[in-house]
Amino acid sequence: MVDDDVAALAETFRLLGDPNRLRIVLSCLDGPVGVGALADRVGLSQSLVSHHLRLLRATRLLKAGKAGRQVFYSLPDCHVRDMLTNLIDHMTEPHDHGTDAENDDDGRDDGEVRLR
Amino acid sequence: MVDDDVAALAETFRLLGDPNRLRIVLSCLDGPVGVGALADRVGLSQSLVSHHLRLLRATRLLKAGKAGRQVFYSLPDCHVRDMLTNLIDHMTEPHDHGTDAENDDDGRDDGEVRLR
DNA sequence: CGCATATATGAAGACGTGTTCATATGTGGT
DNA sequence: ACCACATATGAACACGTCTTCATATATGCG
Secondary structure: OOHHHHHHHHHHHHHHOOHHHHHHHHHOOOOOEEHHHHHHHHOOOHHHHHHHHHHHHHOOOOEEEEEOOEEEEEOOOHHHHHHHHHHHHHHHOOOOOOOOOOOOOOOOOOOOOOOO | OOHHHHHHHHHHHHHHOOHHHHHHHHHOOOOOEEHHHHHHHHOOOHHHHHHHHHHHHHOOOOEEEEEOOEEEEEOOOHHHHHHHHHHHHHHHOOOOOOOOOOOOOOOOOOOOOOOO
8 A cells, every 4th residue: 555545545534533524424424415404413604514525525525416506415435434334333342352463471451551 | 423422433533544643553454563663664753653552542443462571553353444444445436427527636516416 | 680672651842724704606586 | 687595715813733852661681
């Protein structure tokens, strides 16, 4: 995987890393939503939503469709939806210590932050 | 989905949104890697890698296992890997614009009409 | 026990970015 | 045409955070 692909991938992740932007994407899971309705649902100003939508569109995390003077946004393909559900699964998953080749001798392998 | 879950989800995405951190995670795809080896592979200082690893550990994007005086990092479960492959698939997927030849790196309005 | 190795932590600065306000563009109705 | 509505854009600021440098902690070896 080339350096440039990693950057693009990171950029996509970065966009989803903002809570407001993520809420915008999640609000589009049910189907196409207009910009005004989006602003209402996530409780943000129309301007801010539009700014975010521009970025989400650029990375193709959302696609836009016009109908009259309204613009509806929705998910472009199933990968985005699958990825979201995957990460949600990951977070709701209970601590599972699965297959780790390297095991420490004292048996405490949890990634908890140690304070002195 | 509650507000707090969205924040946690966004935080996880945010961590993957940094190219260096993403490279660190990707470098762990093949199996457990020590911190020093990671720093070498991604070309970052040991200190910086450690800083990033702390965050990745906290969100359980990576898990740590000690072996002697070395600490090996690896993916905690398959969801992280699946999510990565999903988004990679999304990016490598051809854009469904048919014969449209607009430039793509600019967030321009694509004018596609798609209603529910 | 000291010393070298391996990783973690703390503080500070440079940089990016999310947000707001104001304004522009586009679209339909009367 | 004008006006009301819907969305997009631009500039500026406040804020976070990625990075570096220095140092601390932990572990194994002779």
